[in-house]
Amino acid sequence: MMKIVPMASSIKPSLTCFSASPRFPVSLLSRNLSRTLHVSQSQLFGLNTHKLLRTSVKCLGVAESGNAAQASTANAQDDLLNWVKNDKRRMLHVVYRVGDLDRTIKFYTECLGMKLLRKRDIPEEKYTNAFLGYGPEDSHFVIELTYNYGVDKYDIGGGFGHFGIAVDDVSKTVELVKAKGGKVTREPGPVKGGKTVIAFIEDPDGYKFELLERGPTPEPLCQVMLRVGDLDRAIKFYEKAFGMELLRTRDNPEYKYTIAMMGYGPEDKFPVLELTYNYGVTEYDKGNAYAQIAIGTDDVYKTAEAIKLFGGKITREPGPLPGINTKITACLDPDGWKSVFVDNIDFFKELE
Template identity: 30%
Template sequence: MATRRALHFVFKVGNRTKTAEFYRDILGMKFLRHEEFEKGCEAACNGPYDGKWSKSMVGYGPEDSHFVVELTYNYGIGAYKLGNDFRGITIHSKEIIRNANKLNYPVVTDGESQILTSPDGYKFIVMERETEGDPVKKVTLSSSDLDKSVDYWTRLCGMKVYSQDNKTAVLGYDDNQCKLELYEIGTDVDHASAFGRIAFACPGIELPDIQSKMKEENQTILTDLISLDTPGKATVQVVIVADPDGHEICFVGDEGFRDLSQVDPNADELLNKAMAEDKSDEWFEKKGKTKATA
């Protein structure tokens, strides 16, 4: 469905400083915008937490034309338990492994792929090749039942199947966009506390129809159609659902999101300032404690 487009994947991170270094210095991405919030998101963008948190968007180019990563940071939480739900983001690049080798960052070779693991444990699969368009090529998620997953993503989410075998299926909305790969793991999908979220844009007029279709099929709706505010920026409408394995999916109105997601030239400065002013590690240290593991 060409009116829809893949936007980003949301990770929870426990150490913004190490994470920022990984995305900037190893992956070679740029921070596109950074926002601080005093209370939890109405749509649980930062997870089920009510306290102060931040959102940082990072990628290889503007969100209008690139699939990016959203990093959510909860000030009181230092680590998240990983499940078996997220399998990796595949990137085509000739620079990443050079960066990693230069900085002695660990790289694991797996056939034609090189695998790097972020400070919070999320895997990035690097194919050392020239890329056309967006270097981010696919996001791979686990499935307990591939046929059931493919039915959900095609029939209810409107995706096209690009390839499928007995273990994997690659789906997407457009030939030139980042794809979704589903990989059957033969067991239940465990999201633990690090569970992520994938986001797609669609015309705002389609959001009520997405919600109605999910309700008619008795599918999980995590957040009914709602308007979300970002201080000083555009308001966007979202519907958040979950597939049969509990993978969170955010559908956002494209019109408001294009306005919200314009590159902020001050993003790096805002993130650096927030990290410099973040005294949460010091506070916990003075109390003789470590930040909680979610």
């Protein structure tokens, strides 16, 4: 009797007919079936099946490549985050604009006990800087005042809060401020819900200063307070991009605000950034008076990478400044507050 062999075209197998397992993979099943039916695998499964198999292999390759890329990116992020945490960072100075440089210098030295550390005039750019503080710039956080030729008034805006100064006796400092014609906006007294004695004053340009009664401290210029629209976002950014530590938070539901203290060391020894969130307020007018905080770093190039990675905006790419060759990079945080990072070695060269 003649053995009848079915035509390959009459057989329409599907990959779903076979269970691919370690014991019976699809390739083995297809070879065995093709031998039984005396047809080739290409005839058995057709071109579409081969395309499907090739596509599947290709997809697996792409997936593996994508996973490897994600792992590599995650490792790079972790390495950069660790570098930021170990970078030698310090708050160097806070920069803001004033309308009368001599008047401001007199107020700070006579009323607040600061020292004029140095001045520099840049006539080609039409501005003058004055650096004031409670100790040398190589070891203390100081103020950098900027006077732009012919500009006698600035808008402080609603986003900037105040500077903090630690003093031995708040009441005596307030009396001196009054005697010199200064403005006191809060008389000395304990902070609500606490024991620390504080007072608030204003300088001739309207910048607010909080006076905090403390014992001797290596950093009397101890705070810069800025308002932010999303406290959790700001904390995360300053932790990861700036390498700051969250020192403490305090919520005040009675007055509907929360503060977060951040810095590179404890408040009694290092200057801190005080971030304030007012319930329901997501943005502020920053005016044109307050400028920025300057922070030291060992590598402005890596710093810029971290800032970009963790949600900041670079406004000046890292590199040397024309004329003085000090390497810097400038950025904005998620709320639009500006900071400048300065190469540590170059900064010390400037002070020589």
